[in-house]
Amino acid sequence: MAYDLQLSHVGKVYDNGTAAVIDFNLDVDKGEFIAFLGPSGCGKTTTLRMIAGFEAISSGDINIRGKRINDLLPEQRPTSMIFQNYALFPHMSVRKNVAFGLDVKGMPAAERDRKVDRILEKLDLLAIADVRPDRLSGGQRQRIALARSLVVEPDILLLDEPLGALDANLRKSIQNELKLLQRSLGITFVFVTHAQSEALALSDRIVVMNQGKIEQISPPYELYTRPKSLFVAQFIGRNTLIPGTVHGVSGAIATVDTAFGPLSGLAPSTTGAVGAKSSLVLPAESIDVLPALTPRADVEAAYGNCVIPVAISRLQQIGHIVQMVVNLPNGDQINIEGHADKYGGRFAAGDKAQIAWKATGATVIIH
Template sequence: MTADKAADAFVEFERVQKSYDGETLVVKDLNLNIGRGEFLTMLGPSGSGKTTCLMMLAGFETATHGDIRLDGKAINNIPPHKRGIGMVFQNYALFPHMTVAENLAFPLEVRKLSKADIETKVGRALDMVQMKAFGGRRPAQLSGGQQQRIALARALVFEPELVLMDEPLGALDKQLREHMQYEIKHLHERLGVTVVYVTHDQSEALTMSDRIAVFNDGVIQQLAGPATLYEKPENAFVAQFIGENNKLRGRVENIEGSHAVIALDNGPKVKALAVNCGGIGKPTLLSIRPERVILGPEAGETALKGRVVELIYLGDHIRCRMEVAGDDEFIVKVPNNHAHAVLQVGEETPIGWVVDDCRALDAA
């Protein structure tokens, strides 16, 4: 997303809260701006507040406190059907008694468009999702992937500026799901529509999004682009939730500029980038990605000792589970190429990493 889009806030959540029982806040003081034309994903575990935020934006839930604005206008009191927002759900929500073309025509008929306009727009929408030949079929005569394409076409047929997607690919098998991720991403790039997407699948979020808002316990933990979230998590929750991550526990022994010296609970002292680790004496969690770990003599002078516990062949890489500093769940991804010697279970080897690839985070 460009800086211009970030400045041009199309969707705004200002101090938004949501409680269902008047006591527990499901969404806590949410402030979030979404740029025009942006693809923003709300990512988090079940119960983190992401779907509630989407439902408040759609108008199916009402904010307990705060304002939601669309293109500068407050929409808190505008009913869902008057917000002009396209919606795509996991269960497709197609009318079973209508043909595909009739399903697509429905939102246009509600808006009282002429028959000629409806026919043109339905044809264009079917073309968009490569389903032109299926207009006369009923939803039950389509596969899951085809039904999801039609649900997507129906959300786009009236040319909304904002489309909301709630776990739209959750019911599809892995291969089709991955294919549809690219289709939706390319459709977004072509149309320039603003998309707010909800998922608990972090690889899906990384693949599709301009920015990702990582939710936990009703609060955005970090809001950034996919590469920043993966490479520079700001806290232990984000590090654990986005991608695979090794964690080693210790205490801060010293702070040296932007780095910290950490005394591991079950091992020697190591140096790490001080991100969110508190002061001297505070407990911390070290975060290091499996593909950033260096094995063997290249590990350097500050290397730790690692013992191979398990090897799993995964085609393009070998997943090596090791015991490091008392933790036997330390994962190293070894590329499957001739440059890397094959390790054996039980073998000991030095392991290390570039200091700045290891991040000292909160101990939570």
């Protein structure tokens, strides 16, 4: 069975020689929700536009369900695209906006109207079907854009930061609706965003891009907890990076020589890592704060060698969350937060303490 979407060695080089996308490879199964995530200028929107046909590719192949589409015009491709500004026609009613793509295809009026009514009902837009979109809210306009894209029954729906113009509360609400809609329709979604929380909440897999290249493709939890490159470790989540050199590898655990002594985390997949420059990546969620006087034997029994003495420079409790800033021995600072049930009343600003983690909760990355 062919993939719903397959990009093989796809590249984009502009006329001035600037490489926007470099050797992009991705296989997408039917019904997957894929997010392209990365900083501005990393190539994510260019890649989306190449899939849609709005940008010509310079190298490689794009296939949808086994059919090469490199040379097809946008309107000939089994894709539909939603832009950040929705690109609705302000002089047309909601119904006419949604019907526009079917009219372009020359669909008979009776069949067109049945399809339009069905998608308007599914997205709860029937009550405003005869209203112009410029009189509606951002959330309603977003639903109209979705309806217009989905009514043509694309194999792939492409979304270019479609929630970027919404306020935070509405954005969260539409995120939930979008995920439920995608699941119910079973259509493959490819979604461009610069918002980590959005990508982590919505997607089945995330493609992290940097300077035109793919840094990592992983499910959200794996991406968050097991970064595979220094860029991903710095870009995703709230990680503390401790530089060092790999001292040794025992099974799944690597020991890194650092300024704070030997510390451990999950070993990199790279063979021959011993002696390599590396970073120990500590997700904020993996770090525990312990009183300075906790017996060393107890600390070692629970955490092995994964412990560093610190000083708490700031501490505040906001509702049920305790937020701390701790100073490492070299003066670097780490932000830590935890539930009041765990830390409330146990520490104060100025206290000496220890941070500790289980080796399996950290990751060693080779530079």
